Amino acid sequence: SNSAQIGILASILFLLICWLIRDSLIVKDLNGKHVFITGCDSGFGNLLAKQLDRRGFHVIAACLTEKGSQELLACTSLSLKTVILNLTDSSSIDNAVEFVRQETDGESLFGLVNNAGTATPMAPTDWLQIDDFHAILDVNLVGLIEITLKLLPLLKRANGRVVNVASVMGRLAFLGGGYCLSKWGVEAFSDILRRDMQHFGVKVSIIEPGCFQTGITSSEAIERDLLRLWNQLTPEVRESYGDQYFVEYVKAQRLSMKRLCDSDISKVTNCMEHALIAKYPRTRYGPGWDAKFFWLPLSYAPTLLSDTMLSMLLPTPAASRKSVSRVPLV
Ligand SMILES: NC(=O)c1ccc[n+]([C@@H]2O[C@H](COP(=O)([O-])OP(=O)(O)OC[C@H]3O[C@@H](n4cnc5c(N)ncnc54)[C@H](OP(=O)(O)O)[C@@H]3O)[C@@H](O)[C@H]2O)c1
Numbered sequence: 001s002n003s004a005q006i007g008i009l010a011s012i013l014f015l016l017i018c019w020l021i022r023d024s025l026i027v028k029d030l031n032g033k034h035v036f037i038t039g040c041d042s043g044f045g046n047l048l049a050k051q052l053d054r055r056g057f058h059v060i061a062a063c064l065t066e067k068g069s070q071e072l073l074a075c076t077s078l079s080l081k082t083v084i085l086n087l088t089d090s091s092s093i094d095n096a097v098e099f100v101r102q103e104t105d106g107e108s109l110f111g112l113v114n115n116a117g118t119a120t121p122m123a124p125t126d127w128l129q130i131d132d133f134h135a136i137l138d139v140n141l142v143g144l145i146e147i148t149l150k151l152l153p154l155l156k157r158a159n160g161r162v163v164n165v166a167s168v169m170g171r172l173a174f175l176g177g178g179y180c181l182s183k184w185g186v187e188a189f190s191d192i193l194r195r196d197m198q199h200f201g202v203k204v205s206i207i208e209p210g211c212f213q214t215g216i217t218s219s220e221a222i223e224r225d226l227l228r229l230w231n232q233l234t235p236e237v238r239e240s241y242g243d244q245y246f247v248e249y250v251k252a253q254r255l256s257m258k259r260l261c262d263s264d265i266s267k268v269t270n271c272m273e274h275a276l277i278a279k280y281p282r283t284r285y286g287p288g289w290d291a292k293f294f295w296l297p298l299s300y301a302p303t304l305l306s307d308t309m310l311s312m313l314l315p316t317p318a319a320s321r322k323s324v325s326r327v328p329l330v
């Protein structure tokens with residue numbers, strides 16, 4: 001009946017308003033709390049470091065290079081500190097952890113943002129060697145786990161926050177190479193960490209961005225890397241794909257980066273900030289319209305549907321035994 005419908009609608013509206021209010025509550029006394037961010041040379045990490053610095057946090061920004069560190073120091077307040085961190089190197093991780101301990105007087109660390117990451121090479125699986133997988137997994141997954149384990153004692157003392165950057169591409173396992181594996185691994189590690197740490201008041205959030213214009217999605221870097229792999233292929237593998245495949249693959253990547261990637265990366269850093277300052281941080285954040293309305297729904301779709309959609313986005317190898325009708329991105 002009519003009144004039952006109104007009742008249901010009113011209840012939904014009420015729950016929505018309650019959720020919005022709950023979502024907007026902020027932790028008190030954030031000023032001067034320490035937050036450690038990895039990968040601050042460029043992209044999301046760089047912007048987040050500046051954003052949190054302005055907000056009054058004590059930011060400890062880890063950069064891969066001295067150049068990145070100097071550039072960041074030049075445009076931030078004196079309370080922001082940088083440290084060099086190479087996640088593939090355990091002694092570099094130990095050094096950064098020691099730096100955090102000193103900066104916090106061995107006391108407590110409120111926030112850890114695991115943002116650093118690398119994405120190349122990303123290519124069809126039979127173009128890759130095992131070292132190509134190591135190049136990504138060692139940074140994005142194993143490095144992330146190692147730094148998290150070593151900072152957990154400090155985070156537990158602060159009832160702190162861990163913010164891990166995965167990717168909606170990881171949920172979908174779209175492109176070949178270590179990237180999607182690493183991001184899927186980050187999802188699993190974060191889900192487990194959240195449940196293990198809930199008893200100690202440590203909250204864990206996962207950021208699953210769509211495509212944004214940063215160093216990682218720059219088409220020059222991706223193309224250079226694809227060309228290197230293509231030139232290394234055995235004649236047999238190369239013939240099974242055909243020169244045309246390479247040309248179209250590069251073109252498809254270039255166009256999708258240009259068309260789909262958002263230039264407003266503050267959408268991502270605002271989610272990271274919410275995960276740090278909200279009284280009730282969300283478990284997952286999906287910044288970007290492409291993530292919300294395309295990649296995420298597709299990741300929940302039946303395999304038949306997602307496989308068909310994804311194969312339409314990529315070219316077909318010359319030796320394909322299956323004729324796939326294709327709608328190129330062009
Ligand atoms: N952009 C997107 O569309 C997108 C989408 C989903 C997820 N993400 C994720 O967002 C995070 C940030 O990426 P971004 O888009 O901001 O790209 P970015 O500008 O390339 O930032 C990545 C950062 O990680 C650093 N890094 C690379 N290798 C490292 C290592 N071995 N040890 C320590 N740091 C290392 C990079 O240093 P250098 O600059 O010196 O190389 C850089 O500062 C990554 O985890 C990425 O996977 C990005």
Ligand SMILES: *[C@@H]1O[C@H](CO)[C@@H](O)[C@H](O)[C@H]1NC(C)=O
Binds near residue numbers: 087
């Ligand atoms: C990071 O460490 C690895 C191995 O420890 C090394 O090969 C690589 O060159 C280092 N990267 C940078 C930018 O120093």
